[in-house]
Amino acid sequence: MKGNAVYKRSYNGCLAMCGSLPLGAEMPSENELSQALAVSRTTIRTVMAGLETAGILRREEGARRLARHPEPDDAFPDMQTVSTSATVERRFLEWILDGHIGPGHLLTAAELARQFGTSTTIIREHLPHFQHFGLIERRPNSAWLFKGVTPAFANEIYEVREMFELRAARSFIELPEESAPWRRMRTIEAEHRALLESVDTDYGRFPDLDERLHRTVHETADNRFIKDFYDIISMLFHYNAQWDAEDEKQRTFTALTEHLAYIEALLRRDVRAIDRACRQHLKTARSNLLRSIDLRMKVPVGPDASPA
Secondary structure, eight states: OOOSHHHHHHHHHHHHHHHTSOTTOBOOOHHHHHHHHTSOHHHHHHHHHHHHHTTSEEEETTEEEEOSOOOGGGSOOGGGGSOHHHHHHHHHHHHHHTTSSOTTOEEEHHHHHHHHTSOHHHHHHHHHHHHHTTSEEEETTTEEEEOOOOHHHHHHHHHHHHHHHHHHHHHHHTSOTTSHHHHHHHHHHHHHHHHHHTHHHHGGGHHHHHHHHHHHHHHTTOOHHHHHHHHHHHHHHHHHHHHOOTTHHHHHHHHHHHHHHHHHHHHHTOHHHHHHHHHHHHHHHHHHHHHHHHHHTTSOOSTTOOOO
């Protein structure tokens, strides 16, 4: 099976289509899939072969038909479906949130290229992405000023998150119950209930569950800006979890109960309950992030500066 990001992204895209079809349905033509996923017909043919090998599709009288619905494990992990340049963006965000630099630090493309083992060209292409979010500011002589994750930054980004999440939630409840996102949401609900039962010992599993819940909602919006924005949110949760370990078990319990209220409202398609549960959960998340930023500001910055 091919190992490149384009193939894996296309494979996951076809899985999503398969999840919305009834068993026995005929897949769209290679030309239609090529246009829908913006890839070549050669890539589509390779993807179709992979789906047949996995037993998801079967050949029948010259047509490819759905033999079984995809399971979550059939999909490639998100990190394997992104390009090298997008991976560099994620690594850069992880690096700054891990506390290697503080507000006021000057960055250069050459320094970052050495840090991440990539070219200065890729660095220069993607630093402006973080300028858009207000994390860095361009300075003379090809330098960039890191402005830091501040309380003002957190408040602004959570205001945008609330708007995007509520918009994406509207998209989610418009999908049919047999769609792949709805099936994933039911699985996520069951995992939440199981974790709630074992939260005393398993609360460390929550960050992954949190990301899968919100990403499932965000991706149904079919909006590139909402999807790109969620990568920033995901990293901020990582930041919060790393720097604020105090009362983590209790905060996890609170988040699980808020999530379940949100999930139940989504599955009931109750717009008012969705709005109420979503806003409450995001309000709590913002408070937790602001506390973690306050803790981070009290810790020395540097390669060895990490929470005890």
